[in-house]
Amino acid sequence: MDxxxxxxxxxxxxxxxxxxxxxxxxxxxxHGHTEAxxxxxxxxxxxEAKGHEVIHQATSDKFDPVPIIMHHIADANEFHIAxxxxxxxxVIIYNKTNRNFFTAISSEFHAHHGEGTVAVKxxxxxxxxVVNSMGDDIIDFSITKNVFVLLLSAFILxxxxxxxxxxxxxxxxxxxxxxxxxxxxxxFVHNDIAKENIGVNYQKYTVxxxxxxxxxxxxxxxxxxxxxxxxxxxSGNISFTLGLGIIVFLMINLTAKKDYWxxxxxxxxxxxxxxxxxxxxxxxxxxxxxxxxxxRLFGNITGGHIAILSIASMVxxxxxxxxxxxxxxxxxxIAVPLLLFVNGMELFVAFVQAYVFTLLSAIFxxxxxxxxxxxxx
Numbered sequence: 001m002d003x004x005x006x007x008x009x010x011x012x013x014x015x016x017x018x019x020x021x022x023x024x025x026x027x028x029x030x031h032g033h034t035e036a037x038x039x040x041x042x043x044x045x046x047x048e049a050k051g052h053e054v055i056h057q058a059t060s061d062k063f064d065p066v067p068i069i070m071h072h073i074a075d076a077n078e079f080h081i082a083x084x085x086x087x088x089x090x091v092i093i094y095n096k097t098n099r100n101f102f103t104a105i106s107s108e109f110h111a112h113h114g115e116g117t118v119a120v121k122x123x124x125x126x127x128x129x130v131v132n133s134m135g136d137d138i139i140d141f142s143i144t145k146n147v148f149v150l151l152l153s154a155f156i157l158x159x160x161x162x163x164x165x166x167x168x169x170x171x172x173x174x175x176x177x178x179x180x181x182x183x184x185x186x187x188f189v190h191n192d193i194a195k196e197n198i199g200v201n202y203q204k205y206t207v208x209x210x211x212x213x214x215x216x217x218x219x220x221x222x223x224x225x226x227x228x229x230x231x232x233x234x235s236g237n238i239s240f241t242l243g244l245g246i247i248v249f250l251m252i253n254l255t256a257k258k259d260y261w262x263x264x265x266x267x268x269x270x271x272x273x274x275x276x277x278x279x280x281x282x283x284x285x286x287x288x289x290x291x292x293x294x295x296r297l298f299g300n301i302t303g304g305h306i307a308i309l310s311i312a313s314m315v316x317x318x319x320x321x322x323x324x325x326x327x328x329x330x331x332x333x334i335a336v337p338l339l340l341f342v343n344g345m346e347l348f349v350a351f352v353q354a355y356v357f358t359l360l361s362a363i364f365x366x367x368x369x370x371x372x373x374x375x376x377x
Contacts, residue, residue, distance in 0.1 A: 065313035076128035097136035149232040220350035236302035245294035256368035
């Protein structure tokens, strides 16, 4: 049983990491064939070279929050810490056209003297992403900002869980510290989510549901921290939520009971001609369930990040990029209370979204595990 638990947790991390890696090739293909011709694109390029403080200058002295917001919610090949301080990350790209690997550090794409970026062996950095300037077909395995935080959260969660496990094994009396903090959440997922919605076989899925709950939660919370190593929009990355959705999809359908499939392809008590109508609808529902999980988490977390940054931008918008002190002061008076309120709401949403995703996963698994007793006359 212990081996089974480790397999589930390890598989969860590997699948989500792989989904983030694989998704980057499509992102690079899009960015590799576009030119920065608009003011927003020009502002984003300036952000790569100088940081947040020069965005206003790059947009004709009129503050434009869109490039900053889009840069924040997007992935990057480097981690901006503060000012000009940037954490370079490994760039690992497989070129399917040339059949070779390209490896580098993101700092190599920045000019050593002056500003701007430089090309390295046919690759260049645009919008903080390394792309192939020749338009080759590539697969990006880079450790991007989101992947870095994803691995960090997996490491933190593993340390915490193994620490709690060791405390239970030593039987040191009443729970305390991190053990007392996590135990109510584990019991809640075990009793109120898994047991209530899955039924007699709930023990088989409890570890997976606990793992999903805490993994979403820790990435949601890290995303609310405005400084390194937080601020990454991991839970708002469609690849992250897609990885989770694939795991839930596989667990639902690979372990489903016979009755589950019978109600999709051969619904009892329904005239056979209606199978032509109802079966495609039921079969579509098999895919719609995990898709709903993916889009719900992605949309809510991304929307929260956009809302917080939009409110913070009021200070600069009302102050005309800081030139009007009175306007900036008025913007701050409005924005700061709103930011405190929205951040508090986002803290609540971080827990709610982890709960909703886990709850719906348990409900869908429970539906697939339900056995029906049909009367035959």
